Amino acid sequence: MGLQGPRTADWFARAKATLVNGVSSGFRYWGDEDSMVIDRGEGAYVVDMDGNRYIDYQLGFGPIVLGHADERVVRAVQEAAASGTTFAMTTAREIEAAESFKKALGWVDALRFTNTGTEATMHAIRLARAHTGRELVVKFEGCYHGAHDYVLFTTAGAPVGHLGSRRSPVPWQASSGIPDAIRSTVRVLPYNDLEAVERLFGNEGHQIAAILVEPMMGNCFGVMPRPGYLEGLRRIADEHGSVLVFDEVKTGFRMALGGAAEVFGVEPDLGTFAKSMGNGFPIAAIAGKDEIIQDWAKGGVTQAGTYSGNAVGVAAAKATIDILASGEPYQRIRKSGEALMNGVERILAEEGVAGHVVGHWSMFSIFFGEEPPTEFRDSAHHDADLYEAVVRGMIRRGVMPVDDALEPWFISAAHGDEEVARSLEAFGDALVEAKG
Ligand SMILES: Cc1ncc(COP(=O)(O)O)c(C=O)c1O
Structure with a gap:
């Protein structure tokens, strides 16, 4: 089952009639049934053409540091x-x-x-x-x-x-x-x-x-x-x-x-x-x-x-x-980022899944493997299929990181305690589901 709802699917078919592969940047094409069409962004959320709201960790591949449409x-x-x-x-x-x-x-x-x-x-x-x-x-x-x-x-x-x-x-x-x-x-x-x-x-x-x-x-x-x-x-x-x-x-x-x-x-x-x-x-x-x-x-x-x-x-x-420059956005990003990193580590340990949270509180990834990576060659030891299954499960639960762990989760100052709690719940449920 693809990620698109019926209206998003219609819009994507329309996109393909004019934009090559329906996108303006190659990295946005996730396949004909999974590529998303977005209506708007609001703070920590993106909304697709079916009106589905997702907590957004893609943040446009990183730029949205204050939240969408600040x-x-x-x-x-x-x-x-x-x-x-x-x-x-x-x-x-x-x-x-x-x-x-x-x-x-x-x-x-x-x-x-x-x-x-x-x-x-x-x-x-x-x-x-x-x-x-x-x-x-x-x-x-x-x-x-x-x-x-x-x-x-x-x-x-x-x-x-x-x-x-x-x-x-x-x-x-x-x-x-x-x-x-x-x-x-x-x-x-x-x-x-x-x-x-x-x-x-x-x-x-x-x-x-x-x-x-x-x-x-x-x-x-x-x-x-x-x-x-x-x-x-x-x-x-x-x-x-x-x-x-x-x-x-x-x-x-x-x-x-x-x-x-x-x-x-x-x-x-x-x-x-x-x-x-x-x-x-x-x-x-x-x-x-x-x-x-x-x-x-x-x-x-x-x-x-x-x-x-x-x-x-x-x-x-x-x-x-x-x-x-006021410093306040960084305090918020750090609080949410650290809570997410710690929460994911805890869930991995509870579920007995070999994995590591890698990076900085402003942008980090989840690596499914025994040893944390220190360079690109280590991606050979990452379970990309498990990661993709988990992220797809999260997207269905209203939380949207990129489905490739090489691309970090980005945190904005608009993410708060509620988004962190919902994201961790979605991560835990999606992980259990993906493990089968
Ligand atoms: C580290 C780095 N440098 C350069 C670029 C290229 O930037 P742009 O997509 O704005 O051309 C990117 C894009 O993701 C990047 O991550």
Whole structure:
């Protein structure tokens, strides 16, 4: 039985008549009978076309940090939109948003706005290459950095059996249509393994422009960095004159106001941000230290975008960041997130199911296996079928995480005690049902 009710099914059939596979982003297609059509979002809930309300842990793949349709953000956006949205000039709103952004992130000297995380990482890579005069980029297995050609290697969809040996990993290309030449500019390594990074830099360090890393693996179970790992990347990048880029598209403004750099106490050279900085409106940023990011001002390095800094996006960013800066949303997210993590651990123990809650109170996953994962290759030991069965049981009970454990549960400030209690009950019931 699929997840769609009758009206949702009708709408999805209509979607398929125009949108390819009925979606505007490939990750939203869950099959013809399971892909959802959503009517609206309200705080911690999404409502489908049949009027079914679900406690939402997808939160748009992460951005909805305050809750859907937060009225303070919506009001700021409405005001901005009424004054015109796109100009071929800088606006006061853009300056104010940049000031709020910079104040939130202690390590940042300057930034530019863009619209998506994909654009942000693409520009960060170009800056790093231009700054160093080198071409190679190091990324890590299971990390996702957007849909452009430079980074679609060994993302979380990769078959673990096709990654090569740990000492000599083979980049797995996630899509057709990427020129062969690009593959030769990427080096892929297992996450959380500093020795592998040392070894690669020993061989090729003088050619490596950037280390690009999700400081916490927001696309792979929410795996956290081992103590000293990010510090090690910082040191190796410094020793070899490479640029350290933290992709904070998922972690930024979610783990803390200052993102993962604040939580782990390590400063990158460049950072990419999107998602939680605008509570669901399309806004992103590339931020960094003057020594590198001011290369844009010196000329010869292109960054551009018609909609970059548009009034709607920057109004959403300023409103969201200013609300987050009060600290109160993080207290709420932490309370709900910790209660859920502890509750799931307790239920797993009570039911005698081998599993672990992995990650941070703002975004975490449930891994069904004996040992908690520390890198992408560990996904081979996760019972994905059990996880999918449990999540489908939860969706039928009105609670909606993504049915792939690599994608974490996201928590918003609109989630409270009632949502936590109902979610744990649904998890427990769905787990018992799935175990059979
Ligand atoms: C860490 C990370 N970087 C970049 C991106 C790409 O962002 P966007 O989908 O806004 O292009 C994502 C998207 O999920 C992401 O998780």
